[in-house]
Amino acid sequence: VDPVPVNIRSKTTIQQLQVGKPKFKKWVNKLLVVAKEVIESGESAGNVPPGIYAEYGYVLYEKGNFTEAILYFNKEQTKWSESKVLMAKMISNANKIAAQKEKRNEPTSDKIVPSTEVTK
Amino acid sequence: MTRIFLSILLMLLVTGCATTKVKDYEKFNAAKPRSILIVPVVNRSVEVTAPDYFLSTISVPLAERGYYVFPVNLVKRMLEDDGLSDSGLVHNASVEKLTNLFGADAVLYVTINQWDAQYLVFTTQVNVDLSYVIKDGKTGDTLWEHNQKMVYSPQQNSGGHPLAQLIVAVVNAAIAKAAPNYVPLAQQANNQTFTYPGPGIPPGPYAQ
Numbered sequence: 001v002d003p004v005p006v007n008i009r010s011k012t013t014i015q016q017l018q019v020g021k022p023k024f025k026k027w028v029n030k031l032l033v034v035a036k037e038v039i040e041s042g043e044s045a046g047n048v049p050p051g052i053y054a055e056y057g058y059v060l061y062e063k064g065n066f067t068e069a070i071l072y073f074n075k076e077q078t079k080w081s082e083s084k085v086l087m088a089k090m091i092s093n094a095n096k097i098a099a100q101k102e103k104r105n106e107p108t109s110d111k112i113v114p115s116t117e118v119t120k
Numbered sequence: 121m122t123r124i125f126l127s128i129l130l131m132l133l134v135t136g137c138a139t140t141k142v143k144d145y146e147k148f149n150a151a152k153p154r155s156i157l158i159v160p161v162v163n164r165s166v167e168v169t170a171p172d173y174f175l176s177t178i179s180v181p182l183a184e185r186g187y188y189v190f191p192v193n194l195v196k197r198m199l200e201d202d203g204l205s206d207s208g209l210v211h212n213a214s215v216e217k218l219t220n221l222f223g224a225d226a227v228l229y230v231t232i233n234q235w236d237a238q239y240l241v242f243t244t245q246v247n248v249d250l251s252y253v254i255k256d257g258k259t260g261d262t263l264w265e266h267n268q269k270m271v272y273s274p275q276q277n278s279g280g281h282p283l284a285q286l287i288v289a290v291v292n293a294a295i296a297k298a299a300p301n302y303v304p305l306a307q308q309a310n311n312q313t314f315t316y317p318g319p320g321i322p323p324g325p326y327a328q
Contacts, residue, residue, distance in 0.1 A: 082155035085223025
């Protein structure tokens with residue numbers, strides 16, 4: 001997958017997705033498709049490469065789909081113990097943002113599932 | 121006969137002198153990193169898009185060497201959130217701070233010193249000069265470093281009418297200059313850099 005388009009790469013935020021930047025949306029969707037393909041072929045062969053679950057989870061996170069994002073962050077840290085610190089942070093962040101949105105009654109793409117791996 | 125023997129001897133002497141310097145892996149083997157954090161690339165060339173294209177190609181050779189490689193897009197985003205959106209700032213930040221933030225054992229820093237396309241009518245040559253450094257997350261010591269210089273020309277199909285081939289070559293060269301495809305070049309540079317035995321790094325814990 002090509003890198004994030006240069007003119008918008010410094011502001012890769014959820015807000016950007018919501019306000020709608022066509023190039024960024026296109027990039028996110030492309031990354032989503034490619035990462036999913038790699039995960040599926042990796043799972044059938046029994047060797048998902050390092051960082052792929054996390055990248056996929058990150059794209060879901062950017063899209064506001066926190067439940068699924070957490071699921072993939074958990075998969076990454078189960079498969080690769082080296083990712084535990086980073087994944088715990090991401091799960092914590094996902095839970096925090098989702099809780100804030102819920103408090104403000106803003107719609108999220110999904111409901112939140114509490115994780116046991118949340119950092120303090 | 122003597123002349124042939126002398127020329128063979130001379131060739132052996134010349135090739136014997138041209139051995140590449142073997143890297144010292146003592147610190148690397150002592151640190152035994154399991155995971156490598158790839159931070160955004162510092163760009164000293166005039167190609168604005170080169171670092172991002174380069175970053176998208178660097179994970180694969182490291183993972184193939186048997187190391188856990190952190191997801192580069194996610195890492196970039198986390199660094200931006202931490203006020204380290206500029207790659208220069210990241211490279212100057214303390215190694216310990218970075219490794220604590222991500223739980224990494226070592227950090228890979230890449231600098232693009234040169235990345236320019238030269239238009240030569242029938243072909244476009246891309247010259248690259250890259251510096252790679254891996255630092256230990258605990259001590260900040262340099263565990264491994266390498267400088268990779270390469271000249272790359274996009275491949276052209278052979279066969280067909282000679283004049284038509286020339287036109288194709290000119291068009292290809294112009295396209296390569298106008299919209300250079302950095303990915304094959306970056307992949308080639310990374311593959312050469314991480315070849316082991318060679319300039320690369322020893323196999324990691326997941327090496328097969």
